[in-house]
């Protein structure tokens with residue numbers, strides 16, 4: 482089956498459904514947990530039953546695990562007995578194995594991604610889930626203080642579906658941006674360098690329209706560092722800055738907040754599901770998941786649910802997609818469970834999204850090292866902030882780590898010796914650590930710049 486991606490327009494009907502969905506979604510965050518859990522359990526039973534009968538992949542995989550009689554089934558309990566699936570098994574089963582046989586083709590919305598591991602992934606979204614996704618984005622935007630009509634400046638990898646940039650409207654927009662009448666809608670991460678941050682900042686802030694910024698964490702951090710270092714003025718502050726696609730540490734969140742003079746929001750979104758989680762508006766060090774449409778489980782390596790303070794795999798079940806159901810899908814992201822959030826919202830909260838499973842590695846002695854931990858070690862435990870512009874930790878082999886970095890003007894031989902010593906004690910006897918100063922750290926083809934990279938193929942290929 483060869484299909485190309487189509488642009489799906491948000492019709493007035495879809496918008497009207499999204500408005501209705503929003504009126505249900507909004508109170509859900511404050512409801513007693515058992516109330517929304519009851520609704521979710523019902524939706525889960527329906528989805529599992531649908532998948533068990535209509536999707537060949539699940540029918541085979543769950544053989545014997547699902548009941549014949551569905552009258553008194555608790556979807557939440559049943560879910561926990563089903564196997565966790567990964568992207569690779571869906572890639573193998575696509576399309577005939579994992580697409581529901583009874584759902585009309587007109588409901589299929591084809592998406593594909595090359596993925597950071599280079600493995601192409603094609604999947605279908607459900608058109609009927611679009612209003613729920615719009616409602617979710619609207620709620621999370623509301624948490625961030627974004628108002629309807631605010632302009633979005635998206636700083637990411639070039640995305641061929643930015644239709645605003647095509648045709649006459651696109652040309653008019655670009656001319657207006659050039660004349661300083663309009664805010665740019667899109668800035669490519671490949672176009673932002675330390676030197677041209679003042680230029681991009683001027684383009685973003687010179688129009689008088691209210692706006693907010695969303696973009697890849699590494700580029701936002703780079704811009705924030707230059708704003709501070711060069712003392713760049715921000716003519717007009719964004720309503721908020723949303724960091725996405727890459728892990729954001731607390732240090733970076735505070736840096737973005739300080740330099741842009743606005744709230745820094747951490748967003749958890751993916752192409753498969755759209756927006757799933759967002760910083761809590763009252764306790765931004767935590768993130769809430771939209772419990773109404775996503776069942777988010779955090780599971781340890783042995784499949785047990787992670788307890789408060791523990792870090793595990795984020796496994797998502799999407800309640801909005803019947804076309805190609807994602808049931809207990811391992812996202813490849815690692816998150817740390819937090820207790821109930823003091824804000825009073827009952828939706829599940831997590832302390833951190835640690836990043837992709839490829840954003841960490843496990844040492845021979847069994848220690849898992851996350852990029853956020855290295856960042857904390859360098860920026861909080863030891864104050865290397867004045868000496869490091871940026872850095873990347875590369876695992877070269879089983880026993881060798883290369884730490885590449887761009888030094889600041891304050892860099893000295895003494896700092897280098899100290900850093901070498903500190904990093905060696907951090908990584909311990911498992912690794913020999915080498916330092917290498919570079920003038921810049923290149924981005925991956927995806928436009929991202931991971932804090933940790935592994936040259937060992939077995940790492941991060943889940």
Ligand SMILES: [Zn+2]
Pocket residue numbers: 761762763764767769822823824825826830
């Ligand atoms: Zn909260």
